[in-house]
Amino acid sequence: MEVLQILISGVSQGCVYGLIAMGFVLIYKATEMVNFAQGELMMLGAYLAYTFINVLGMSYIPGFIATVISMAIIGVVIERGVLRPMIGEPPFAVLMITIGLGFILRAVAGAIWGTETKTLSNPFTGSVARISDLSVGYENLAIIVGTLTLCVTFYLFFRFTRLGIAMQAASQNQLAAYYVGIPVKRIYSLVWALSASLAAVAGVLVAPVSLLEPVMGFIGIKAFCAAIVGGFGSLPGAILGGLIVGVAEQFANLYLPPGIAATTAYVMLLVMLLVRPQGLFASIQQKKV
Amino acid sequence: MAGSLIVKNIETYYGPIMAIRGVSLEVRAGQIVTLLGANGAGKTTVLKTISGAMEPQKGSVDLDGEPIVNLDPDVIARRGIAHVPEGREVFPFLSVEENLLMGAYSRKDKGVRNDLHAVYDYFPVLLEKRAQAAGFLSGGQQQMLAIGRALMLAPRIMLLDEPSLGLSPKYVAEIASIITRLNQERGITVLLVEQNVKVALDISEYGYVMENGRIVMEDTTERLKQATDIQEFYLGMKDEGVRGGRRWKQRKTWR
Ligand SMILES: Nc1ncnc2c1ncn2[C@@H]1O[C@H](COP(=O)(O)OP(=O)(O)O)[C@@H](O)[C@H]1O
Ligand SMILES: [Mg+2]
Numbered sequence: 001m002e003v004l005q006i007l008i009s010g011v012s013q014g015c016v017y018g019l020i021a022m023g024f025v026l027i028y029k030a031t032e033m034v035n036f037a038q039g040e041l042m043m044l045g046a047y048l049a050y051t052f053i054n055v056l057g058m059s060y061i062p063g064f065i066a067t068v069i070s071m072a073i074i075g076v077v078i079e080r081g082v083l084r085p086m087i088g089e090p091p092f093a094v095l096m097i098t099i100g101l102g103f104i105l106r107a108v109a110g111a112i113w114g115t116e117t118k119t120l121s122n123p124f125t126g127s128v129a130r131i132s133d134l135s136v137g138y139e140n141l142a143i144i145v146g147t148l149t150l151c152v153t154f155y156l157f158f159r160f161t162r163l164g165i166a167m168q169a170a171s172q173n174q175l176a177a178y179y180v181g182i183p184v185k186r187i188y189s190l191v192w193a194l195s196a197s198l199a200a201v202a203g204v205l206v207a208p209v210s211l212l213e214p215v216m217g218f219i220g221i222k223a224f225c226a227a228i229v230g231g232f233g234s235l236p237g238a239i240l241g242g243l244i245v246g247v248a249e250q251f252a253n254l255y256l257p258p259g260i261a262a263t264t265a266y267v268m269l270l271v272m273l274l275v276r277p278q279g280l281f282a283s284i285q286q287k288k289v
Numbered sequence: 290m291a292g293s294l295i296v297k298n299i300e301t302y303y304g305p306i307m308a309i310r311g312v313s314l315e316v317r318a319g320q321i322v323t324l325l326g327a328n329g330a331g332k333t334t335v336l337k338t339i340s341g342a343m344e345p346q347k348g349s350v351d352l353d354g355e356p357i358v359n360l361d362p363d364v365i366a367r368r369g370i371a372h373v374p375e376g377r378e379v380f381p382f383l384s385v386e387e388n389l390l391m392g393a394y395s396r397k398d399k400g401v402r403n404d405l406h407a408v409y410d411y412f413p414v415l416l417e418k419r420a421q422a423a424g425f426l427s428g429g430q431q432q433m434l435a436i437g438r439a440l441m442l443a444p445r446i447m448l449l450d451e452p453s454l455g456l457s458p459k460y461v462a463e464i465a466s467i468i469t470r471l472n473q474e475r476g477i478t479v480l481l482v483e484q485n486v487k488v489a490l491d492i493s494e495y496g497y498v499m500e501n502g503r504i505v506m507e508d509t510t511e512r513l514k515q516a517t518d519i520q521e522f523y524l525g526m527k528d529e530g531v532r533g534g535r536r537w538k539q540r541k542t543w544r
């Protein structure tokens with residue numbers, strides 16, 4: 001029974017990694033750059049939710065929606081203002097820019113909300129669902145159900161909507177997308193909007209199980225490991241990678257000394273790079289230049 | 290009928306390398322015009338400059354009298370220039386039909402369904418494989434898909450970059466006849482870059498010849514076919530007797 005219990009908390013933690021990892025993958029697939037500020041976007045999302053709900057007194061669901069919309073706008077602003085001017089610069093420079101962006105977001109959050117931890121009011125805390133003699137916190141259930149819903153929505157969006165297919169087209173062959181008249185630059189903005197909203201959802205869902213602080217975005221590094229484990233470049237891979245890392249971490253916490261358990265994500269990354277460098281869901285995709 | 294293109298004095302660079310050194314050419318509405326030249330002459334770069342994938346340092350490109358130079362390539366596509374690039378650039382993981390519908394991404398009119406059927410009429414094999422991922426098609430089929438997808442844009446003018454490169458003779462003939470039909474039945478103006486010079490001269494009415502980033506010759510295709518340079522370099526029609534003679538002469542000097 002204990003094993004099942006740990007499995008569930010692993011899955012819930014893994015969902016959070018998976019959501020952030022999906023943000024990495026979305027931006028990478030579309031624009032071939034890695035946004036190392038993805039974890040900080042999650043942190044910002046959590047703080048915005050705190051502002052809407054705790055400070056402005058909105059109730060949970062409207063506050064959640066307001067957060068997602070605000071983060072989508074912030075995503076577009078970042079793409080337009082920071083990344084677009086970098087088009088044509090070497091990938092290394094773009095990478096540094098996103099790392100710098102992470103520093104700036106942490107500093108801004110510290111300046112606005114302070115460095116002491118905060119707690120987001122939410123309807124879940126304390127309630128526990130009992131399934132036979134298994135008890136699952138509502139906040140964990142919310143994470144799992146939220147992630148599942150999002151995955152289904154994303155699948156339907158990319159599979160069946162014109163915009164979703166155009167996003168795939170732009171990521172599969174950028175030049176051909178331009179030649180058929182797809183507004184590729186606008187698509188990139190939308191990808192950032194999508195990716196920042198994902199981060200917002202992750203932030204709001206994770207807030208009840210982790211305190212808010214400017215450095216909470218550091219789990220983005222573990223999510224990055226998860227994305228690579230899953231085969232950077234595949235959305236289902238990102239979720240799966242997240243789940244694997246999340247679950248492994250929970251078991252490591254139980255059976256290994258704490259110092260070693262904390263390195264689980266990185267060990268898994270190393271193992272994956274040695275055993276199967278293309279990741280679990282290797283996309284056969286050869287990017288055309 | 291629309292689709293006239295006037296290119297004036299463009300100069301285009303790859304970094305410090307000047308690939309196009311002042312090219313001017315004109316394609317009248319409704320014409321098929323071909324752009325010939327050896328590998329590396331700059332043909333692809335000219336097409337890329339017209340469709341906005343590259344920006345020229347100097348010069349102008351006008352579509353039906355309106356300047357289009359320095360616009361983004363997607364904007365130029367929506368203005369009515371469909372560029373079918375060399376190398377069959379399809380969306381490999383989308384289905385054939387999704388590829389075609391992406392060709393009409395910018396269109397809001399009701400003609401899209403009709404045009405989809407028209408593409409399937411021109412290329413029945415695409416109808417057969419409509420649900421397959423485009424990456425699994427053969428080279429010739431991918432080329433047809435690329436042309437069909439360009440057609441879905443309902444373009445005024447099509448830029449075709451070596452559509453028959455690497456295709457079997459059967460496909461070469463089929464693609465040539467389709468280009469002629471698109472021009473006659475749909476009134477699409479065509480600027481054609483082609484390795485297969487004979488086919489290109491046969492289906493076009495006017496031709497330009499490029500060398501080292503410049504236009505070195507232009508004329509009606511009737512007259513180009515008669516030009517000795519073209520016959521020698523591109524059509525391989527050099528008189529055997531003369532060739533033999535030259536070889537003989539060379540031998541003599543070796544001794
Ligand atoms: N990406 C590139 N970077 C640098 N030089 C290039 C590039 N592409 C083409 N060139 C150069 O530009 C010239 C024209 O090339 P291109 O337009 O592809 O010729 P063509 O299509 O007639 O074979 C060539 O000398 C080629 O070496
Ligand atoms: Mg070429």
